[in-house]
Amino acid sequence: EMEDKVTSPEKAEEAKLKARYPHLGQKPGGSDFLRKRLQKGQKYFDSGDYNMAKAKMKNKQLPTAAPDKTEVTGDHIPTPQDLPQRKPSLVASKLAG
Amino acid sequence: MFLKFSLHSMFYGAGGGNDIQWCFSQVKGAVDDDVAEADIISTVEFNHSGELLATGDKGGRVVIFQQEQENKIQSHSRGEYNVYSTFQSHEPEFDYLKSLEIEEKINKIRWLPQKNAAQFLLSTNDKTIKLWKISERDKRPEGYNLKEEDGRYRDPTTVTTLRVPVFRPMDLMVEASPRRIFANAHTYHINSISINSDYETYLSADDLRINLWHLEITDRSFNIVDIKPANMEELTEVITAAEFHPNSCNTFVYSSSKGTIRLCDMRASALCDRHSKLFEEPEDPSNRSFFSEIISSISDVKFSHSGRYMMTRDYLSVKIWDLNMENRPVETYQVHEYLRSKLCSLYENDCIFDKFECCWNGSDSVVMTGSYNNFFRMFDRNTKRDITLEASRENNKPRTVLKPRKVCASGKRKKDEISVDSLDFNKKILHTAWHPKENIIAVATTNNLYIFQDKVN
Numbered sequence: 001e002m003e004d005k006v007t008s009p010e011k012a013e014e015a016k017l018k019a020r021y022p023h024l025g026q027k028p029g030g031s032d033f034l035r036k037r038l039q040k041g042q043k044y045f046d047s048g049d050y051n052m053a054k055a056k057m058k059n060k061q062l063p064t065a066a067p068d069k070t071e072v073t074g075d076h077i078p079t080p081q082d083l084p085q086r087k088p089s090l091v092a093s094k095l096a097g
Numbered sequence: 098m099f100l101k102f103s104l105h106s107m108f109y110g111a112g113g114g115n116d117i118q119w120c121f122s123q124v125k126g127a128v129d130d131d132v133a134e135a136d137i138i139s140t141v142e143f144n145h146s147g148e149l150l151a152t153g154d155k156g157g158r159v160v161i162f163q164q165e166q167e168n169k170i171q172s173h174s175r176g177e178y179n180v181y182s183t184f185q186s187h188e189p190e191f192d193y194l195k196s197l198e199i200e201e202k203i204n205k206i207r208w209l210p211q212k213n214a215a216q217f218l219l220s221t222n223d224k225t226i227k228l229w230k231i232s233e234r235d236k237r238p239e240g241y242n243l244k245e246e247d248g249r250y251r252d253p254t255t256v257t258t259l260r261v262p263v264f265r266p267m268d269l270m271v272e273a274s275p276r277r278i279f280a281n282a283h284t285y286h287i288n289s290i291s292i293n294s295d296y297e298t299y300l301s302a303d304d305l306r307i308n309l310w311h312l313e314i315t316d317r318s319f320n321i322v323d324i325k326p327a328n329m330e331e332l333t334e335v336i337t338a339a340e341f342h343p344n345s346c347n348t349f350v351y352s353s354s355k356g357t358i359r360l361c362d363m364r365a366s367a368l369c370d371r372h373s374k375l376f377e378e379p380e381d382p383s384n385r386s387f388f389s390e391i392i393s394s395i396s397d398v399k400f401s402h403s404g405r406y407m408m409t410r411d412y413l414s415v416k417i418w419d420l421n422m423e424n425r426p427v428e429t430y431q432v433h434e435y436l437r438s439k440l441c442s443l444y445e446n447d448c449i450f451d452k453f454e455c456c457w458n459g460s461d462s463v464v465m466t467g468s469y470n471n472f473f474r475m476f477d478r479n480t481k482r483d484i485t486l487e488a489s490r491e492n493n494k495p496r497t498v499l500k501p502r503k504v505c506a507s508g509k510r511k512k513d514e515i516s517v518d519s520l521d522f523n524k525k526i527l528h529t530a531w532h533p534k535e536n537i538i539a540v541a542t543t544n545n546l547y548i549f550q551d552k553v554n
Contacts, residue, residue, distance in 0.1 A: 009438035014386040016441040024387070033391070033450075034332050034354065038285060038304055041198045041223070093158045094127040094136050095546055096183040 116477075117536050118498045118552040119486060123177055125162070126545035128490070138541040140528055144208040144216065147532040150178055150539055151218060152546055153203025157187040159220055159273075161231065175537060175550055182231050184273040187222040199224050205290050207299070209312075217276070219299065223286040226301055228277035228312065236264040282308050282318040289339045295346040302339035302351060309363075321369050322351060322361065337395050337452075344404045352409060356393030358418065376418050378425045388440045388449070396452035401461040402533075408464055410455040413437060415466050415476065430476040430483065433468050435506035435517050448522050458531045467526025470515065471542050472502055488526060488540045488547040498552060 007015075018024065127136065135156025142151050150162040163181035190199040200223055209217040215232040240262040243251055285303035292299045300321070301308050307322035322339075326332055334355040342348035347363045359372035380389065392412035400407045406427075409416050413434060416426035432453075436443060443449040448469075455466040467473045468485075476483045485502040492499055505514040528541040536551035 008384055008386070010384070010386045010388055010440060013438060013440040014388060017387060017444060020441075020445075034304075034335055035329075037335065038332075040286060041200065043196055043198050091135070091156075093152075093154055093156070093160045093183055094544070095125045095138075095152060095154075095160045096180045097127070 116480075119536075119538075119549045120496050120498055120552050121493050121547070122495060122537070122550045123548040124490060124493060124545055125160075125548075132544045136544040138528060138544060138546060139202050139204060140206050141530045141539050141541050141546065142206045142208060142218075143530050143532055143539065144218075145210050145533060147534050147537070149181065149208070149216060150530070150548075151206045151208070152541065153186065153206050153220060155200070155202040157185055157189070157201030157203060157222065159184055159186045159203060159206065159218075159229070175535065175553065178548055182271040182273050184229070186220045186227060186229065187225065190224075204287060207290050207292050209292060210296060212296075219290050219292065221287050221290050221301065224280070224283055226279040226287070226290055226310075227275050228279075229273050230276045231271060231273050234270045234272060235266060235268075237267045238262045239265045277312065277315050279310055279315050279318070282310075288337060291339060291341040291349065293341045293346050294344055298346075300339060300341060300349060302336050304335040307336065307339055307349075307351060307369075319367070321363065321367070323368065323370060338398045340398055340400055340407075342404055343400050343402060350398055350400075350407060352395035352398040354394040355390060356395055356411060358395065358398060358407070358409060360420065374420070374423050376423050376426075378416070388444065391444070391449055392440070397454040399455060399457060401457050402459065403461055406461070408455055408457065410453050410466055412449060412451075412453075415455055415464055417464070417478070428478060430464070430474075432466055432474055433504070435504055438506075439517065443522070446522065448525075451525055451527065453525075453527050454529065456529055456531045458536070459534050465529050465531060465538065467529055467540070469522050469525055470520040471524040471526055472504075473526045473529060473540055486549075488542050488545075490545075496552065499549065 126138075133156075135154060135158070137155040138152055139155055140151075140153040143149070144151070148164050150164075152160050152162075154160075160183045161181045162178035164178050165176040167176050186203055187201040189201045191197070192199060202222055203220050204223065205219075205221050207219045209219070211217075215230050218229050218231070220227055220229060239246065240260050242256055242259055242262075243253065245251055279301070283301065283303045283306070285305050287301055287303050289302040290299060297313075298309055298311050301310065301318075302322075305323065305325040306320055308318040309321045310318050322336070324334070324336065334353045334357075337352045337354055339349060339351040342350075348360065349363070350358050350360045352358045356377065358376040360374040360376070361369035362373045363369060365371070365373060380393075395409045395411050397410040398407060405420060407418050407420065409418065409426075410432075413436060414432055415430045417428040417430075419427045440449060453467050455464060457464055462479055463475055463477050465473060465475045471488045472485050473488065474483060474485050485504070486499045487502050503511075503514045504520070505511065505516050507517075510516050524542060526540055526542060530539045532538065538549050540547045540549065
């Protein structure tokens, strides 16, 4: 009897991914990506929460986003360093140089 | 010799992708590797005549290049593209009510057909569309009675004679001014704008809705597609691109993250939630994997100039659909099939979500799309041959024909081939454009714009 050992490259890649992230795909796959996409640009910054947390955790590290890819929203507290600079470009495009 | 040439073009057609010898023409942008975020090119578009080429970037700036008039003496190349106008189209904003940061990145630019001396284009970021007028000024009035030439006012009591001011030539000045601002109509992020063939209306599409606007009216917009579910937990797909049919002003299409394309007819009803046609290629359920839906997501949809076909781009392929056949595409071209066995890493580094665009040549005989490692691909629909070229400063001698590239998927790598593992996934070509009439193409790498032309003998 011949065992069919040929797995499609895609399925092999899927197995690799599941081995690295066992919790992946337990929620409906599509919605995770879609919700993340729709939330692009969302910034929550409550200075009260931030300062209280900073006061409580003087010497400890602030919680940061898990490296796990199942997180959709960060439940970490953003720091001023996390928020990017938002000044408009006053410099001309280098394409026009 | 003459006979051979005409037989050749009879069989292969003008504009055949592989019978053209592509040569480097120009490259725009900074040389250094340290790329500022603002300089990342986000859209490239020729106008209807091909005389103007517009780019938009992440910093909200638009740069327009103009093709110089052909020099009859130097007939070895077509006119070069030089900077014509540049302006800040969009600025970063913050919606305090929703705690939402609005990027100034230009997602799309679309040109209006020229109606008078001025040029008009629509540019959009995630939330706001703007109509820009680009006009030339090459004369100025001189000889006022009450003003000096430098603008200072003259003492009226010193005026003894009267003269008629006249227009005198001045150095060409190109001015861009925003004529309309179409705002506050999109809750989600705008991915497409498309001008109707009636030249009066246009559509804008975000993840869940499509709106119809009149170019003259900014305070009203009609919602023509709404796929937002009553319960957001039930959300399964989003709109990824939309375009009006080039000839039928009542027809438009929109693509989804699930790999489907819906064609809608605005005559059928005011809200086009029910499609007239649904284009979807059946999937073999035994081949389904975690990645299937992600790689089937359509990143771009473009009608052919003829209006008979449309092209879609998903992560690994380009498909040509006949509008008369919904159940499968008529042609499928593999862009970089060798990536199928790298999907795990491409998911981890987010490259699997890259949105590649695609374009047709003027005669609809060749299609082009980008890939990684600054490679781009062309597929000739007639000869069925394809070619891979590279946008790189190493090949920048004008009139030298570009050398085709080849990626080695596995096994023994031949000389001059590049192995999949050596590909630079940070060097992506997402945006390309083809001149509407000539064999001139614009290819955007991360922060540089390359212009290639076919060899002119």
